[in-house]
Amino acid sequence: MASSCIPGGSKLLFAALVIWPLSACGSDEPLETGFAGSKVCADCHEQISRSWSTSHHGLAERPLSDALDRSAFPSGYQLTAKGKDGEQHSFDVHRVIGVKPLRQYLIEDAGGRYQVAAESFDPRNDEWFNVFGDENRQPHEWGFWANRGMTWNSMCADCHNTALEKRYDFESDRYDTRFEELGVGCEACHGPSADHADWQQRYPGERGDPTLARLSRGDFRKPWVDTCGGCHSLRSELVEVADRTAPLLESFLPEFPNLTETFYPDGQVHGEDYEYAPFLLSRMYHKNVTCLDCHEPHSARLVLPGNELCMSCHLENPATEIPAIDPAEHAHHDLSKPGGQCVDCHMPLTTYMQRHPRRDHGFTIPDPFLTQQTGVPNACNRCHADQTVEWALLAVEDWYGERMNRPSRARALRVAKARRDPASAVAELIAALPQEEIPAWRAVTASLLGGAPEVAEARRALARLLQDDAALVRSAAARALPHPAPETRPRLRMLLEDPGRAVRVTAAWTLRAEVDLKSRAGRELLEYLELNSDQPSGAMMFGSLWLERGEPGRAIPYFERASLWEPNVAAPHQNLALALSAAGRSREALSHCEEACRLEPDDPELWFSLGLAHAELGDANGAVTALERATSLDPKFARAFYNLGLARNQIGRTGPAVAALEQATAIAPETADFWFGLAAVLRDSGQTDRAIAAAEQALRADPAHAAASSLLRSLR
Numbered sequence: 001m002a003s004s005c006i007p008g009g010s011k012l013l014f015a016a017l018v019i020w021p022l023s024a025c026g027s028d029e030p031l032e033t034g035f036a037g038s039k040v041c042a043d044c045h046e047q048i049s050r051s052w053s054t055s056h057h058g059l060a061e062r063p064l065s066d067a068l069d070r071s072a073f074p075s076g077y078q079l080t081a082k083g084k085d086g087e088q089h090s091f092d093v094h095r096v097i098g099v100k101p102l103r104q105y106l107i108e109d110a111g112g113r114y115q116v117a118a119e120s121f122d123p124r125n126d127e128w129f130n131v132f133g134d135e136n137r138q139p140h141e142w143g144f145w146a147n148r149g150m151t152w153n154s155m156c157a158d159c160h161n162t163a164l165e166k167r168y169d170f171e172s173d174r175y176d177t178r179f180e181e182l183g184v185g186c187e188a189c190h191g192p193s194a195d196h197a198d199w200q201q202r203y204p205g206e207r208g209d210p211t212l213a214r215l216s217r218g219d220f221r222k223p224w225v226d227t228c229g230g231c232h233s234l235r236s237e238l239v240e241v242a243d244r245t246a247p248l249l250e251s252f253l254p255e256f257p258n259l260t261e262t263f264y265p266d267g268q269v270h271g272e273d274y275e276y277a278p279f280l281l282s283r284m285y286h287k288n289v290t291c292l293d294c295h296e297p298h299s300a301r302l303v304l305p306g307n308e309l310c311m312s313c314h315l316e317n318p319a320t321e322i323p324a325i326d327p328a329e330h331a332h333h334d335l336s337k338p339g340g341q342c343v344d345c346h347m348p349l350t351t352y353m354q355r356h357p358r359r360d361h362g363f364t365i366p367d368p369f370l371t372q373q374t375g376v377p378n379a380c381n382r383c384h385a386d387q388t389v390e391w392a393l394l395a396v397e398d399w400y401g402e403r404m405n406r407p408s409r410a411r412a413l414r415v416a417k418a419r420r421d422p423a424s425a426v427a428e429l430i431a432a433l434p435q436e437e438i439p440a441w442r443a444v445t446a447s448l449l450g451g452a453p454e455v456a457e458a459r460r461a462l463a464r465l466l467q468d469d470a471a472l473v474r475s476a477a478a479r480a481l482p483h484p485a486p487e488t489r490p491r492l493r494m495l496l497e498d499p500g501r502a503v504r505v506t507a508a509w510t511l512r513a514e515v516d517l518k519s520r521a522g523r524e525l526l527e528y529l530e531l532n533s534d535q536p537s538g539a540m541m542f543g544s545l546w547l548e549r550g551e552p553g554r555a556i557p558y559f560e561r562a563s564l565w566e567p568n569v570a571a572p573h574q575n576l577a578l579a580l581s582a583a584g585r586s587r588e589a590l591s592h593c594e595e596a597c598r599l600e601p602d603d604p605e606l607w608f609s610l611g612l613a614h615a616e617l618g619d620a621n622g623a624v625t626a627l628e629r630a631t632s633l634d635p636k637f638a639r640a641f642y643n644l645g646l647a648r649n650q651i652g653r654t655g656p657a658v659a660a661l662e663q664a665t666a667i668a669p670e671t672a673d674f675w676f677g678l679a680a681v682l683r684d685s686g687q688t689d690r691a692i693a694a695a696e697q698a699l700r701a702d703p704a705h706a707a708a709s710s711l712l713r714s715l716r
Helices: 038-044 046-053 186-190 193-200 213-214 223-229 276-281 306-311 327-331 342-346 368-376 379-383 389-404 406-422 420-433 439-449 458-466 471-479 489-495 503-512 519-530 536-548 552-565 569-583 586-601 604-616 620-633 639-648 652-666 670-685 688-701 706-715
Strands: 078-082 090-094 093-095 104-108 114-116 119-122 127-130 235-239 251-253 349-352 354-358
Touching: 038 046, 038 186, 046 489, 090 104, 093 552, 104 119, 114 127, 213 223, 213 706, 223 276, 235 519, 251 503, 276 439, 306 342, 327 342, 342 354, 342 379, 368 379, 368 389, 368 406, 379 389, 406 420, 406 439, 420 458, 439 458, 439 471, 471 503, 489 503, 489 569, 503 519, 519 536, 536 552, 552 569, 569 586, 569 604, 586 604, 604 620, 604 639, 604 652, 639 652, 639 670, 670 688, 688 706
Parallel strands: none
Antiparallel strands: 078 090, 093 104, 104 114, 119 127, 235 251, 349 354
């Protein structure tokens, strides 16, 4: 496997262990004390150094080398590609990410940036190819090679260098990125080691080195999963310089299956999701299997070939609970042919960037039934593409019978149901929680429950999950509460002092409208937002912080940047319109609402916002047009019907106004404001009896509704 930069996605994949000179991007000044450098480590650990220095990890990011790169550049280290202006240009190549199965090249840009070229080199076939395949990405798109979706400083550098500081300045939109060592050296995993090197030099051959416990993590097994996971995961960074020796949640916020399509419902990778999340979701990890059980840590090679690796555990052994497996009987395939290797069925391959096949680390069970019900791919039909899903389902049911009806199937069905309709799945999700032993799956459940904040049972379940023993679950539950209800706010406030940084940051984000930004959790939230403000999603979050804290003036620059950086997406324009409106700049807000509707014309929420923007400017006719579009796109959009009724009434269309308000009350009869609005319009049109009935309904919905009480008294 090789390291490689994501084409228009999130962070990078593999850590690297490289002996290159100590350097910094744009500066030779080291960032912090305590680092010795991989060359110093190699003086004592010569065999280990040789093992990883030529591995995929060891060559993850490196200078240009005639020995490795001259065949790709016979005429000089330049690439010809379409630039931001849409014209072809020749660009000087700065250095290289990866060695095989592909190599990507860095090109220096303004503002301290390095961009990852889309044209990449395949050394096995000695040919160039485009990592985007048939996608024809254009210069105005976020994912174009010269834009932010392929900026090394943000998308690649953290996982390819040692002790990286991105050093992004939002005001100037510039980077001053630096690192201790080019490539991911020994100390990227073991931590700063100058004290260890010093002790060994001062006391050669003596026992009792006090630095060893930190470098080896004490327990040599499970803590290393988080070290590997720091780069082998889809995640965002919480801190400027990650501490790879600490638990992953101290430096990163990882993604797991949720209401989006990022992962398949059974936890298999769908996009470029990497190994960490599927592994934590697996029964293997839950039973204490770790990365080091299968991979030699410095070369990253497997410790045994083929089925020998799996069978080193799955042998008959009465002393363990590990099930014994007879490969020939279990596989129902010739062991010397495709389908006969354990990984063929339980670790299916997905090819990324056209040339890079990677194995799923969820150790999932191939289940054609899930394919039939939810669209989850199964290993049977991945190989037997000429056969139907029904054919595969009959085969596995014949071979394994009732064993196919396992907890993993039930989990996937719950996830799929929640994605279709979160509210409908709440009862099943809650019922399954007491039996769910795997913390990562409880975290998934929390994310799914967050899709139904209007359901009281979901909110109560999330409040309980805020007290889960696992920090991963507490963090997921905090993230799942975008607008905390009264019953969850006290527990969220307690999480501001949680031992885990990811928990504190997610709780602070959920409480962003009220959290003290000078508190520890508040400061950590600001660091997280500042660190990620160089991308549209991060700028949107920072803008949302200030908007929800009643400071639209501070929010506007972030939303403006996001709308420039992601010009084809409606959300930045929508949020910018909200901030402009709150700042009293209604005319500008209207133009951004219009742009959002142009970009995503089938989104009823955008048309609803456009209607409100017209109403704010006193344009009732424009409001009616936009709100009618919103209600036609979503016939159950009660709030849009309510505002449509008010707008129609304003231009004298009383009958249609009443009809719209009645539709709102029919959809949401528990909303007192809708009944009050209907009562007011009926009163103005002289329909007193009907107005009284509507006002009474408003008070049934909310006995404390003062305006409805006043209206009812005046009507009587």
